[in-house]
Amino acid sequence: MKKLVLFLLLLSATVIVHGQQKNLSMLDAMANVRTTLAPQSLRGLQFLYGKEDYVYIKPLNNEMAWFTGNAGKKEDQLFLTLKQLNQKLRVAQQDTLAAMPAIQFNKGKEWIFAVNGKQLAYNPSANTFTTLMDRSLAGKDKAERSVAGYTAYLENYNLFVNDGQTAKQVTNDGTANVVYASSVHRDEFGISKGTFWSNNGKQLAFYRMDQSMVADYPIIDWTSRPAKNINIKYPMAGDKSHEVTVGVYNAQTQNVVYLKTGEPAEQYLTNIAWSPDDKYVYIAVLNRGQNHMELKQFDAQTGNYIKTLFEERDAKYVEPLVPVKFLKNDPQQFIWQSNRDGWNHLYLYSANGKLIKQLTKGNWEVLEVKGFDTSGDNLFYVSTEESPITRNLYVLNIRSGKSKRITTGTAVHNTEVSSSGNTVLDRFSTTKNPGTIDLVEVKTGQRKQLLQAADPLKNYALGESSIFTIKGKSGDDLYCNLFKPTHLDSTKKHPVIVYWYGGSHAQLILDQWNGGAGNYWFQYLAEQGFVVLVMDTRGSDNRGKAFEQSMFRKVGDVQMEDMMTAVDYLKRLPYTDEKNMGLFGWSFGGFNTVDFMLNHPDVFKAAVAGGAVTNWNFYEVMYTERYMDTPQENPEGYAATNLTNQIQKLKGKLLLIHGLQDNVVLQQNTVELVKKAVDNNIQVDYMIYPGHEHNVLGKDRTHLYQKVTDYFMQNLK
Structure with missing residues (x-):
């Protein structure tokens, strides 16, 4: 909802x-x-990937420029001006920009930004540009690029995958009734998208939703003369629901298989995840009654059902919201989120579905998992442990099971962890504080204040x-x-x-x-x-x-x-x-x-x-x-x-x-x-x-x- x-x-x-x-x-x-x-805030604040340095954008001489700093520097320094960026673009024979774009510095070694409808990646070490998606691809419906350079998108209801030169039509029967590569199940169960690239970016899991059996529902467009009816599919309680399957496209062999998720057709296929070696796909399969969930494993090459790793039942309902998360340093173990003990917590499982231990416990909720540090031994998460009306960042040692609180004070903290896990950008506010931004060293707890917002009221x-x-x-x-x-x-x-x-x-x-x-x-x-x-x-x-x-x-x-x-x-x-x-x-x-x-x-x-x-x-x-x-x-x-x-x-x-x-x-x-x-x-x-x-x-x-x-x-x- x-x-x-x-x-x-x-x-x-x-x-x-x-x-x-x-x-x-x-x-x-x-x-x-x-x-x-x-x-006040710091616009675009983020870490540089692989570093403890942060960047943000602010006005300089009537135009926007990027500034940088770190824990060791008292004063932030100019990092990138529009003139400098345009000079790099000219040398690479790319279009230049009239204004500084939004840039992603924290997703990988390359800087990602858009230029006149194209999505570019700039490698600062090699001083080279790569076109991730040209203007035509970037404008496609549901366009999503993999790390291997393939781009999936929808056109005329069907799924296509472009390898950078040519496009392969993956499906042929897409219509308004047969929907591909889109969010399904009315965006419930944590679902927000319909395509899921494998870790190596060469295989694509995607949803197929047949809603032909769902009754049409009229939504009137009053802007035309005469007004016209636009039908949507809206499955009402107790009525026939849509039927969903999951396909897997291999971009190298151009082969498609559908996972054998079985009957009944009216079930919920949620929380799709890939194994670290990309051999398997995991799906939380929930019955229509929503009181029985099975975490199932499927072979990505054949579509065959392998096994059910474990099940969860509840007299009222089960609501899986987050896919399995494999450990960074151990592909034979993963973390599962569940409220089976009454509160949403983290559980450590072996890849064969055996419960190893419950990682967090208490009358409070884990709200978000941020990710691992470089070693993979420590996991960052956000919880309500202090109070239901606050948010704090913790780091958990997977082996010992011990947690340490990173953020301080009674507040709502919004955090970003550096790729190493050594430093945290901490944005927080309270009912009496309009906003503070600190840089926090995880091991020592030392803080550098980047901003204290003035009271706008x-x-x-x-x-x-x-x-x-x-x-x-x-x-x-x-x-x-x-x-x-x-x-x-x-x-x-x-x-x-x-x-x-x-x-x-x-x-x-x-x-x-x-x-x-x-x-x-x-x-x-x-x-x-x-x-x-x-x-x-x-x-x-x-x-x-x-x-x-x-x-x-x-x-x-x-x-x-x-x-x-x-x-x-x-x-x-x-x-x-x-x-x-x-x-x-x-x-x-x-x-x-x-x-x-x-x-x-x-x-x-x-x-x-x-x-x-x-x-x-x-x-x-x-x-x-x-x-x-x-x-x-x-x-x-x-x-x-x-x-x-x-x-x-x-x-x-x-x-x-x-x-x-x-x-x-x-x-x-x-x-x-x-x-x-x-x-x-x-x-x-x-x-x-x-x-x-x-x-x-x-x-x-x-x-x-x-x-x-x-x-x-x-x-x-």
Whole structure:
């Protein structure tokens, strides 16, 4: 449900306390937050591959130039100017550039950048250029180049591979119904692409998705005259799903085999990985019921199934998200991520599927594996060990199993590790710190500060905000962020707005500048006199398996219970007006909002639900069946969460918002709800955003937030 999560990630906010003179405008809150009101940073900051030196880009004499530094240098030095780069290009008889391009210095020995549509690689040692992809190839759909110089791409629905001189058509039956080399399974299970080059770059694993059996769903293009229908394939819960297979193309022999993944055809093929010697392909095969995963090994030459290395079962669901990662210094061992003990952790396996040991353990989550150091003995990973609302980098010794924390302080750290593993670029912020960038030596812990961002809101009169927890009825700590009105008068009652999401793969509350949000809207509301509460209910991410799985088979119930806990807290505050409270959520949060308004109709006076699922029968197979099972297996759960049939319980004001081209949460959800409201003489408000899918972006986003703000101003003040 990544596309659902995108909207709320742009909303979550935590802002610091100030007492200056200016007030935020809506333009400040929604647009200037990315420009004049964004914290300072170092653009393009990265390591030079194979070195401990870092580079970044900044203005010099009215144009951009690259600068470099390291732990031993007090002052950074000029590294590369546009004039110098163009001189190198002229000597190589390449096109020159009018502006400094974005350059990848950390992916290998060569610098990678684009020149007039071409992708070039510059070798600084040999002072030579190589064309990785010419303009025609770089512009192809799904173009991906291997280390051996082959480029895979899509054209007219079919997969092609170009060796640098000629193109080989790998498939011939591609259509709108038979999709090649593209993300499958609606981007669930960590899937984001459809091609997977082998380590030596000479073999390509690729997805083939037959969706001919999935019903067409109409999305209307309103820009033409007359409007025209564009069909998409959208497998709804309980209905026929698509069928996926995995092919392997050998670029040297030009042979194609399909892995014998077997029956049933409706299964999920996820987390594709190659063995270090490129002889085998590993796939996490998940049944449609999503409660049984088998890690399977296949022969890349013949497609034959070799064996199942191990299985994972769960009474509710299994959700594999990350492929196997073989050790850098031992091709006979790999690391697997699993939440089988209740928390996502790292497990060390032998190549034959035998568990060697659990590498990390505790009531916290491993969020990301960064990679190995030069020796391969040490692995870097990011976790929530300190707190669910922080992010820290650790290094783990594979042999001893001992971990060492690299980053310091209560904060959210975003890190890059040098190719040697000796040095770390540490970007971090907190609710009181807009941003710091340090260079950290792993062994000694010594730090060199590269940047301390100034406070972009120092001249604004902001209300006080604080992160805290409240105890839910389940006994869980529920994280909240409270924004008090600017110049709060605690003797007066202030209207309240609560924002939430409450679904999986999303977390709103972080100890980070502005909570990682893309806007200052919550603080803007506080300036208008609102008390604003943001909260993470059960069902949210990074709190362990039980916390997320609590909503299994009847989504919304635990979220509503936790919201009532938050409401009780708000009512106890002396400065909140419990008669004038509003609720807002998008996507899963939109569902929760409507659900709460119908089942607790006397709590919130007004609510806004954007892109809301209102009937889980209308949502996609992969996500819905994970948390709800199928409608056939769980008719009571689907009936209880069919909000359309409960609209007659609505008492407060409700504004529904939907993107007119939404292909994630289909507009049929809210259209059906409105129709039932009309049938029952229930008044609801409705707003559409033509040209937008699930997320309202660009300049229209400011319009959206003005609409929501006006709705609460009209109904709560």
